[in-house]
Amino acid sequence: MLAIVVLLVIWWVAYWLKLQPPHLLPSPLDVWGTFTKLLTNGAVWEAVTKSLQRAFLGFAISVVLGTLLGLALAQFTLFRRAFGPLITGLQILPSIAWVPAAILWFSISTEAMLFVVILGATPSIANGLASGIAQMPSIYPRVGKMLGATGFDAIRFVILPAALPGYIAGLRQGWAFAWRSLMAAELIAYAPALGIGLGQVLQQGRELVDMPMVMTAIILILFVGILVELCIFAPLERYVLKQRGLAGAKR
Amino acid sequence: MSESTIVPDSSPRAVAERSGLHVPESLIDAATAVSINRVSKSFGNDLNPDGSLRAPVLKEISLDVRQGEFVCLLGASGCGKSTLLNLIAGLDSPTQGTIETPGGRTALMFQESALFPWLTAGDNIKLALRLADVPKAEWNDEIERLLELVHLGGQGSKRIHELSGGMRQRVALARALAQRSKILLMDEPFAALDAITRDVLHEELSRIWQEQDLTIIFVTHNVREAVRLGQRVMLMSSRPGTFVRQWDVDVTGERRIEAPEIAALASEITTDLRREIRRHAK
Structure with a gap:
């Protein structure tokens, strides 16, 4: 809370010193005006919904791919040796680097955006799950085998639940990457026919040199990303840790 | 000698x-x-x-x-x-x-608490029953019977970390018995x-x-x-x-x-x- 106040004060001082002309550095009040105006106007909500739809779809595909990849990394030593470093490398590569390639392959389309999101999120999810499995106490798979859990049953009843804390950490990071990647993709893959997402609102603001609109878009992007984190991943993680007696009820 | x-x-x-x-x-x-x-x-x-x-x-x-x-x-x-x-x-x-x-x-019971911490005591036993192909209709009665057998009747909903060392080993024993091996x-x-x-x-x-x-x-x-x-x-x-x-x-x-x-x-x-x-x- 204090951090936000400090940030606002710095902003105000910068505005007051006229570090940039007012149309490039509007006052917080101007941005607030545009912000509230845009919020009451349905267009922004449409953009938020559109972006969230794309992000969730891309994230869902990433979860499936990342889970399969993570299981393969954990179960097959040869696969891990061959592809482990590559997948970790992909995690480091900024997914915006894929945008030009995606546009060339898929043209400016929803598929191109999803492609970038998937490449952004999948490695984190795969690595999170693989490290969750690697950190699992070795007694669990033995107990599973003893109880008669083999093959798919072992994955479903023992390995996935045992690796859940690491898996959720991977999902959480995967979500952050998915959201970032989508914004990068939306910013570049800009075609009104595809529907306007938050990244495209940002791009519109740039083209119209409408700084309050740009600022509003930035705030919304941040806000939506944090909201998903706070409403989905944080409670999920807390629940899982609490269930296992690994964390106090509150942080 | x-x-x-x-x-x-x-x-x-x-x-x-x-x-x-x-x-x-x-x-x-x-x-x-x-x-x-x-x-x-x-x-x-x-x-x-x-x-x-x-x-x-x-x-x-x-x-x-x-x-x-x-x-x-x-x-x-x-x-x-x-x-x-x-x-x-x-x-x-x-x-x-x-x-x-x-x-x-055979059923094996380990030294350390080998119960799954993401399941309750009862659900640990239920998993053993399920994997031993015990019909679903019998699960609840069977869990209660096994818990009674190890003197933990009615404690099935407890989380593993809420149980003492002795209670955990009782649950582990009940789970081993749930495998229905002699x-x-x-x-x-x-x-x-x-x-x-x-x-x-x-x-x-x-x-x-x-x-x-x-x-x-x-x-x-x-x-x-x-x-x-x-x-x-x-x-x-x-x-x-x-x-x-x-x-x-x-x-x-x-x-x-x-x-x-x-x-x-x-x-x-x-x-x-x-x-x-x-x-x-x-």
Whole structure:
């Protein structure tokens, strides 16, 4: 809370010193005006919904791919040796680097955006799950085998639940990457026919040199990303840790 | 007292004939539950030039366990008792020799709390029932019955981290029983418990063994525990792990550790165990 106040004060001082002309550095009040105006106007909500739809779809595909990849990394030593470093490398590569390639392959389309999101999120999810499995106490798979859990049953009843804390950490990071990647993709893959997402609102603001609109878009992007984190991943993680007696009820 | 002898054939009849000990005819005729035949185990596959194993953990172990028998495997840490139990459980396979379990499937109970922390006590048992293909309609009754059996009735909804060490091992016992196998393998299940809790659990395990008509192979490094529980105590030496001696605990009725014959036997076994440990400390 204090951090936000400090940030606002710095902003105000910068505005007051006229570090940039007012149309490039509007006052917080101007941005607030545009912000509230845009919020009451349905267009922004449409953009938020559109972006969230794309992000969730891309994230869902990433979860499936990342889970399969993570299981393969954990179960097959040869696969891990061959592809482990590559997948970790992909995690480091900024997914915006894929945008030009995606546009060339898929043209400016929803598929191109999803492609970038998937490449952004999948490695984190795969690595999170693989490290969750690697950190699992070795007694669990033995107990599973003893109880008669083999093959798919072992994955479903023992390995996935045992690796859940690491898996959720991977999902959480995967979500952050998915959201970032989508914004990068939306910013570049800009075609009104595809529907306007938050990244495209940002791009519109740039083209119209409408700084309050740009600022509003930035705030919304941040806000939506944090909201998903706070409403989905944080409670999920807390629940899982609490269930296992690994964390106090509150942080 | 006889010199330590390796036991090549430990079928009840052979043992009875060799030792001249009194073994009830009914026990001799009891069907074999577990049959271990000249089993050796080495990790890594080093062979000597003559084809024998180099530095085996277990060497030519043979043991027949009758149905309904309670056998304790006693030995110092690292003598390979847990390895042997894992082999019987089928979690690992012997390098040489064979293990048969005509008595059916085995259930293994571990020393540390091996309950799944993401499930409640009841759900841990439910998972065992489910994986043992018990019909779904029976699960709830069966969970309650098993919890009652280990004196944890009504505690099924507790999380594992909410249970004490003793309660966790009770749940683990209930889960092992849920597997519906008549052969129960126990790997120092009470080693981490305090003496009083352990004593209570000894009594309950004895009761459950008789009530449920189980065959139990119980691994421990605790002589008093072995004598308190087992009908037969097998002493193992280390490097390589083999049986060096066995005792039949021919005591009927109350088997409190304070009973004079139990105490005498315990001190006799302790002497032997100490000798084994000293021999390997050199």
